[in-house]
Amino acid sequence: xxxxxVDHTRCTGCRLCEIACSLHHDGVANPAAARLAIxxxxxxxxHVPAVCQQCDVAMCELVCQPHAIRRNPATAALVxxxxxxxxxxxxxxxxxxxxxxxxxxxxxxxxxxxxxxxPRCVQFCETGALQxxxxxxxxxxxxxxxxxxxxxxxx
Amino acid sequence: xxxxGWAGTILxxxxxxxxxxxxxxxxxxxxxxxGGQGFAEKLIFDACDxxxxxxxxxxxxxxxxxxxxxxxxxxxxxxxxxxxxxSPSLGGYLDANAGGGFASELKWANYDAIVxxxxxxxxxxxxIADDQVELRDARQLWGKRVRECDHLLQHEVALTQYARLIxxxxxxxxxxxxxxxxxxxxxxxxxxTGAVFGAKNLKAIVVKGxxxxxxxxxxxxxxxxxxxxxxxxxxxxxxxxxxxxxxxxVExxxxxxCQYNMQVRDFPYExxxxxxxxxxxxxxxxxxxxxxxxxxxxxxxxxxDFSGEQGSGGxxxxxxxxxxxxxxxxxxxxxxxxxxxxxxxxDSITAGCAVATAMHWWQEGLLTAADTGGLRLEWGxxxxxxQLILQIAERRGFGAVLAEGTFAAAxxxxxxxxxxxxxxxxxxxxxxxxxxxxxxxRPLKGMAFSRALDIRECDVLNTDTLMAxxxxxxERYRHIGVPEPVARQWxxxxxxxxxxxxxxxxxxFYSDNHLSVCNSLGICQRxxxxxxxxxGLEDIARCFSAVTGIDVxxxxxxxxxxxxxxxxxxxxxxxxxxxxxxxxxxxxxxxxVTQGRFEGAELDRGEYTTELENLYRLRGWDKDGRPTAAHxxxxxxxxxxxxxxxxxxxxx
Numbered sequence: 001x002x003x004x005x006v007d008h009t010r011c012t013g014c015r016l017c018e019i020a021c022s023l024h025h026d027g028v029a030n031p032a033a034a035r036l037a038i039x040x041x042x043x044x045x046x047h048v049p050a051v052c053q054q055c056d057v058a059m060c061e062l063v064c065q066p067h068a069i070r071r072n073p074a075t076a077a078l079v080x081x082x083x084x085x086x087x088x089x090x091x092x093x094x095x096x097x098x099x100x101x102x103x104x105x106x107x108x109x110x111x112x113x114x115x116x117x118x119p120r121c122v123q124f125c126e127t128g129a130l131q132x133x134x135x136x137x138x139x140x141x142x143x144x145x146x147x148x149x150x151x152x153x154x155x
Numbered sequence: 156x157x158x159x160g161w162a163g164t165i166l167x168x169x170x171x172x173x174x175x176x177x178x179x180x181x182x183x184x185x186x187x188x189x190g191g192q193g194f195a196e197k198l199i200f201d202a203c204d205x206x207x208x209x210x211x212x213x214x215x216x217x218x219x220x221x222x223x224x225x226x227x228x229x230x231x232x233x234x235x236x237x238x239x240x241x242s243p244s245l246g247g248y249l250d251a252n253a254g255g256g257f258a259s260e261l262k263w264a265n266y267d268a269i270v271x272x273x274x275x276x277x278x279x280x281x282x283i284a285d286d287q288v289e290l291r292d293a294r295q296l297w298g299k300r301v302r303e304c305d306h307l308l309q310h311e312v313a314l315t316q317y318a319r320l321i322x323x324x325x326x327x328x329x330x331x332x333x334x335x336x337x338x339x340x341x342x343x344x345x346x347x348t349g350a351v352f353g354a355k356n357l358k359a360i361v362v363k364g365x366x367x368x369x370x371x372x373x374x375x376x377x378x379x380x381x382x383x384x385x386x387x388x389x390x391x392x393x394x395x396x397x398x399x400x401x402x403x404x405v406e407x408x409x410x411x412x413c414q415y416n417m418q419v420r421d422f423p424y425e426x427x428x429x430x431x432x433x434x435x436x437x438x439x440x441x442x443x444x445x446x447x448x449x450x451x452x453x454x455x456x457x458x459x460d461f462s463g464e465q466g467s468g469g470x471x472x473x474x475x476x477x478x479x480x481x482x483x484x485x486x487x488x489x490x491x492x493x494x495x496x497x498x499x500x501x502d503s504i505t506a507g508c509a510v511a512t513a514m515h516w517w518q519e520g521l522l523t524a525a526d527t528g529g530l531r532l533e534w535g536x537x538x539x540x541x542q543l544i545l546q547i548a549e550r551r552g553f554g555a556v557l558a559e560g561t562f563a564a565a566x567x568x569x570x571x572x573x574x575x576x577x578x579x580x581x582x583x584x585x586x587x588x589x590x591x592x593x594x595x596x597r598p599l600k601g602m603a604f605s606r607a608l609d610i611r612e613c614d615v616l617n618t619d620t621l622m623a624x625x626x627x628x629x630e631r632y633r634h635i636g637v638p639e640p641v642a643r644q645w646x647x648x649x650x651x652x653x654x655x656x657x658x659x660x661x662x663x664f665y666s667d668n669h670l671s672v673c674n675s676l677g678i679c680q681r682x683x684x685x686x687x688x689x690x691g692l693e694d695i696a697r698c699f700s701a702v703t704g705i706d707v708x709x710x711x712x713x714x715x716x717x718x719x720x721x722x723x724x725x726x727x728x729x730x731x732x733x734x735x736x737x738x739x740x741x742x743x744x745x746x747x748v749t750q751g752r753f754e755g756a757e758l759d760r761g762e763y764t765t766e767l768e769n770l771y772r773l774r775g776w777d778k779d780g781r782p783t784a785a786h787x788x789x790x791x792x793x794x795x796x797x798x799x800x801x802x803x804x805x806x807x
Binding site for chain 1: 365
């Protein structure tokens with residue numbers, strides 16, 4: 001079961017992920033309708049992707065009274081069923097990371113569904129700030145860098 | 156029904172009355188002029204009073220236009236055009252171009268262009284949040300530098316993650332070389348558009364868009380993107396630009412720049428090596444909208460006088476004028492000065508050239524402490540450079556003289572000191588259109604040709620490195636996306652031989668059309684053929700077709716590029732430019748480089764004239780550069796022909 005892994009130090013702020021996401025889901029290039037967001041501090045040169053973590057204990061799922069948010073067993077993604085969604089936006093409030101948002105024009109709430117296992121944002125990330133990895137690979141790069149430092153090499 | 160790709164609305168703002176109007180975008184207009192540069196040109200042409208010679212008149216037209224494909228998935232489609240009907244420094248129409256995120260944000264707010272006329276009664280800024288458009292009081296922002304102004308705006312605009320164009324003191328003070336700074340670090344640098352903002356009392360434009368841009372055929376757009384992505388990523392040059400930006404060119408161009416006196420000198424270019432920048436200053440890569448090449452860097456200074464200072468940017472076109480041309484070789488100092496000019500809203504090339512020229516005058520004894528209020532302008536004195544830059548932006552001391560541009564300053568000095576004007580102007584490096592040229596291109600014929608002709612210089616959409624490439628064969632042309640019949644024609648030519656003048660007119664003809672297409676669609680040149688990357692006109696046509704749903708071929712785009720150049724030439728003529736202005740100053744011709752790697756290289760005036768007249772012929776103009784009615788009719792520009800005919804500027 002792969003995980004959407006974020007390394008914000010590699011993010012250049014190009015926002016192709018946001019455009020690819022909205023275009024794939026809605027047919028419109030519109031970051032405001034993307035299921036993830038790049039939070040940007042222009043002056044400090046910082047760009048931090050804010051993406052859904054598909055939490056094991058998911059607040060969005062827990063607060064949803066009509067049970068419109070369910071886990072897809074194939075991807076482990078929590079997916080909004082818009083047929084059941086009543087647009088109360090409690091999930092948006094409940095998410096501790098701000099990873100869910102309100103759609104500016106169409107659907108009531110926006111949530112990443114990992115594109116059914118082929119996340120478009122990752123396909124458009126040239127630097128690897130976003131990757132779709134097996135769990136054991138998520139921290140391997142950092143681990144080996146740390147290990148190299150410990151034995152006195154260049155990280 | 157909404158169009159795809161285009162937003163469908165042109166926004167018109169009259170600052171005198173405060174009236175804000177929305178005009179529907181006409182399909183025919185959109186197809187003919189594409190967007191960005193093309194839109195700005197036509198909108199300004201239609202609204203411009205060519206008899207008005209005061210660039211600070213309320214009549215002057217300002218236009219901000221994103222590309223037709225800005226805000227979509229098209230690779231590198233984040234370019235913005237900022238244009239004025241009458242440029243204060245160049246005396247004609249001018250469009251400048253910037254990267255960053257403003258162009259896409261404006262498209263997501265659903266505007267294809269903003270046309271600004273009039274003059275506000277007091278400082279204002281334009282706030283755009285989708286369909287809410289308002290002019291707000293900016294009196295509390297006036298006088299502030301760009302970053303401080305941005306901090307104050309953040310407290311009051313009530314928008315998140317918006318894009319902005321902000322002028323600094325240089326624009327407010329109507330200084331030669333002023334510009335609005337885009338997202339703090341990006342520069343639509345050419346032509347002193349900042350001064351027009353200043354004269355109009357327009358401090359800033361902030362925009363937030365949440366409407367987005369519909370794409371006609373998303374699957375095709377994804378495929379077109381992917382094709383360019385795979386091709387470009389496989390190139391060695393991609394990796395180089397991605398890691399090093401244009402900063403790797405600094406050391407390389409050491410053979411072309413010097414202490415501004417047209418001779419190569421000993422300068423420690425190794426101090427400005429890209430390796431050193433990456434090791435000591437770079438903190439990460441940065442990209443404009445929709446760009447996977449990320450050639451910009453964020454950087455931080457970690458020791459010395461400027462320790463703790465951080466910023467972005469620092470293209471070769473910034474580092475060279477602020478550094479080597481003024482004899483300054485300390486990297487940290489040059490980065491500090493980069494921040495300073497961005498914050499003052501001053502173009503680095505213009506500012507660097509002004510300081511370098513003044514230093515040269517000083518060195519020749521044409522300028523003394525009596526003229527500069529005691530400021531000693533010795534080569535390599537970075538503190539003097541910083542002082543002079545501040546003086547220029549704030550119109551103080553000798554800076555007040557330079558704030559009118561180097562030619563005006565030369566005139567003033569000649570008058571004050573009884574000097575021969577030609578002695579002073581001979582030390583200014585610019586083309587006849589008075590656009591500063593921050594390098595000596597005599598050795599490279601193609602680049603020299605284009606630098607002499609260009610009304611705009613040195614943004615990444617005006618590179619023409621292909622003309623300095625050396626021997627390129629048919630396979631290589633095809634590799635970098637030159638369409639088949641064109642590649643065949645080029646393979647039998649000297650287009651890419653930088654040492655001879657032959658066929659440079661052909662090169663210029665194709666590259667100008669190509670660049671106009673890029674400028675109008677909002678695509679960064681750095682992805683494309685002329686920067687030796689692999690996104691050719693055929694790829695661009697695929698992207699355009701997928702996004703707009705209007706199927707076009709590369710020939711259609713090539714012709715649109717020609718149409719845009721015809722219009723540009725018409726406006727140049729209407730503003731009084733003639734064939735004589737399509738040259739370098741006399742000193743450039745038939746005077747060989749006397750030292751260094753290119754010793755003996757020179758520009759032959761006869762050869763130059765031959766190529767110039769060839770270029771006119773390729774454009775369908777007469778020997779004096781005047782368009783013909785027939786060619787303009789073919790391009791669908793009868794209204795342009797009529798305007799030229801009325802003032803007898805049409806070819807007989």
